[in-house]
Amino acid sequence: MKEHFTFAIKVLFALGIFVLFGWVSQSFGVNWGKLELAPTATVSVTGQADGQQLNQIARFYAEVSANNENKEIATEEVNEAMSELLAQLEAFGIPEEDITTEFVGVYENQGAELAIYPPRAVEEGWRATNSISVVLRDIDRASELATLLTESGATNVSGPNFSVDDTTDLDQQLLGQAMADAREKAELLLSGTNQKIIRVISVSEGGSYNPMPYYRETMAMGGDQAVNVPVEPGSQTIYKSLNVVFEIGR
Numbered sequence: 001m002k003e004h005f006t007f008a009i010k011v012l013f014a015l016g017i018f019v020l021f022g023w024v025s026q027s028f029g030v031n032w033g034k035l036e037l038a039p040t041a042t043v044s045v046t047g048q049a050d051g052q053q054l055n056q057i058a059r060f061y062a063e064v065s066a067n068n069e070n071k072e073i074a075t076e077e078v079n080e081a082m083s084e085l086l087a088q089l090e091a092f093g094i095p096e097e098d099i100t101t102e103f104v105g106v107y108e109n110q111g112a113e114l115a116i117y118p119p120r121a122v123e124e125g126w127r128a129t130n131s132i133s134v135v136l137r138d139i140d141r142a143s144e145l146a147t148l149l150t151e152s153g154a155t156n157v158s159g160p161n162f163s164v165d166d167t168t169d170l171d172q173q174l175l176g177q178a179m180a181d182a183r184e185k186a187e188l189l190l191s192g193t194n195q196k197i198i199r200v201i202s203v204s205e206g207g208s209y210n211p212m213p214y215y216r217e218t219m220a221m222g223g224d225q226a227v228n229v230p231v232e233p234g235s236q237t238i239y240k241s242l243n244v245v246f247e248i249g250r
Helices: 002-028 071-092 139-151 168-190
Strands: 042-054 057-068 099-109 125-136 156-163 196-209 219-222 225-228 235-249
Touching: 042 168, 057 071, 057 099, 057 139, 071 099, 071 125, 071 139, 125 139, 125 156, 139 156, 168 196, 168 235
Parallel strands: none
Antiparallel strands: 042 235, 057 125, 057 156, 099 125, 196 235, 219 225
C-alpha cells in the first residue's frame, strides 16, 4: 500500500513539473524547439562500362513465289518449292525451332503497271508467295547456308544479318566495372570535402547494345552460278550503366 502511495506521489510531481514548464514557456515566450532527424547526406552518380561481344547468330530470309493463270497451280507450285527448301534446311542441320514462317499469301494480278520506273506491266493471273526466316547458330557456316538458299530455287534471298544472342557473362563483368566506376566518381567528387562514402542507398540499372545489326551480302551472282564470298560476323558494343546513390558522412 505504501509503495502504491509513493508511486502516485511521483507521478503527480512529474505532472506538476510538466505543467510548470508549460506555464513558464507561455508566460515568458520561451521556444523549446522540436526534435527533428537531420537529413541524410547523399551523392548520386552514374557508373558506366562497355565491352565488345562477338556476334553469335546469323539470320536469313528466303521467299518462294509463283505466277499462274490458275490459282490452285500457283499455290501448289509454291507449296512444293517451300517443302523442298525446308527439306534442304533440315538436311543442312537447321532445327525446326529456328525456322519461322513470315508470310503466306495468294492474290490475283489485274494486269496493271507497277509503280516503278520504267513502268512494267504485271501479267494477269494469280501470284502465290511463302517466305521464311532462318536462324543460323553456327555462324562459321553463314556463307555455306547463303549458297544453299540461293541455289534452292528461292525467288528472293537476303542475309546474313548478324546479331548477339547471349550476353550474360559480359553483362556481369560490365556491371562490376560500372559499380567500380560509380564509386570512383563519387570519391572524386568528395575529394577535399573531408567526407567519405558510408554505404550504398540505392542502385538502378540501365544499359543497351548497339542496335544496328551487322549485315553483309554473302555472294555474287554470275549467271546461274552462286559464288561464295567470305564473311566476317563482326561484333556488337554492349553498354551498361548504374545510377548509384551513396550515403556520405565524416
